[in-house]
Amino acid sequence: DAGITQSxxxxxxxxxxxxxxxxxxxxxxxxMYWYRQDxxxxxxxxxxxxxxxxxxxxxxxxxYSVSRSKTEDFLLTLESATSSQTSVxxxxxxxxxEEKLFFGSGTQLSVx
Amino acid sequence: xxxxxxxPEALRLQEGESSSLNCSYTVSxxxxLFWYRQDxxxxxxxxxxxxxxxxxxxxxxxxxxxxxxxxFLHITAPKPEDSATYLCAVQAVGDYKLSFGxxxxxxxxx
Numbered sequence: 637d638a639g640i641t642q643s644x645x646x647x648x649x650x651x652x653x654x655x656x657x658x659x660x661x662x663x664x665x666x667x668m669y670w671y672r673q674d675x676x677x678x679x680x681x682x683x684x685x686x687x688x689x690x691x692x693x694x695x696x697x698x699x700y701s702v703s704r705s706k707t708e709d710f711l712l713t714l715e716s717a718t719s720s721q722t723s724v725x726x727x728x729x730x731x732x733x734e735e736k737l738f739f740g741s742g743t744q745l746s747v748x
Numbered sequence: 749x750x751x752x753x754x755x756p757e758a759l760r761l762q763e764g765e766s767s768s769l770n771c772s773y774t775v776s777x778x779x780x781l782f783w784y785r786q787d788x789x790x791x792x793x794x795x796x797x798x799x800x801x802x803x804x805x806x807x808x809x810x811x812x813x814x815x816x817x818x819x820f821l822h823i824t825a826p827k828p829e830d831s832a833t834y835l836c837a838v839q840a841v842g843d844y845k846l847s848f849g850x851x852x853x854x855x856x857x858x
Binding site: 681737 | 793847849
């Protein structure tokens with residue numbers, strides 16, 4: 637497995653609380669991505685990073701923010717969690733724009 | 749906007765019964781089409797990248813093909829361990845991201 641660790645693996649939280657998910661890589665890959673996966677929708681891109689402190693929005697970025705202060709860490713924050721953000725969140729890394737992605741094992745987030 | 753549609757949603761096969769999965773796509777300019785496999789509770793795992801119409805890639809019992817509008821993933825003589833969800837994704841020229849389809853869940857019975 638590519639060296640990607642997502643934490644936590646499971647989290648249950650209440651509506652309105654802030655939540656931070658962490659993605660840590662040991663591969664020194666430049667590109668990092670956060671996707672969410674929901675039944676019937678497939679994987680949808682939330683935010684991505686193309687370098688330290690370089691991030692951009694994906695197709696479903698509302699309600700989410702990210703930070704990347706080191707090459708190896710990419711944080712996803714839900715400022716005020718809502719029930720619609722209940723999902724499985726995957727982090728992915730890539731060496732280059734045209735390169736294949738390696739995915740983490742996912743975080744199951746439930747917002748009650 | 750890039751669009752990826754996979755069919756069927758689910759496929760149940762008997763061991764040894766060959767079949768094909770379809771991925772139809774719309775993209776302004778294709779940089780690459782990707783196939784991934786996803787097992788329950790795990791992240792997707794890369795299978796193939798196809799770049800131009802007519803290209804084919806093979807890996808064990810899987811063969812991926814590409815035309816200008818769609819890609820097929822052929823599973824030849826499947827085994828129960830081929831049971832998984834297969835995801836198709838496209839990347840447009842000049843874009844960082846992949847756009848994924850909803851996937852086809854394949855179940856192979858012994």
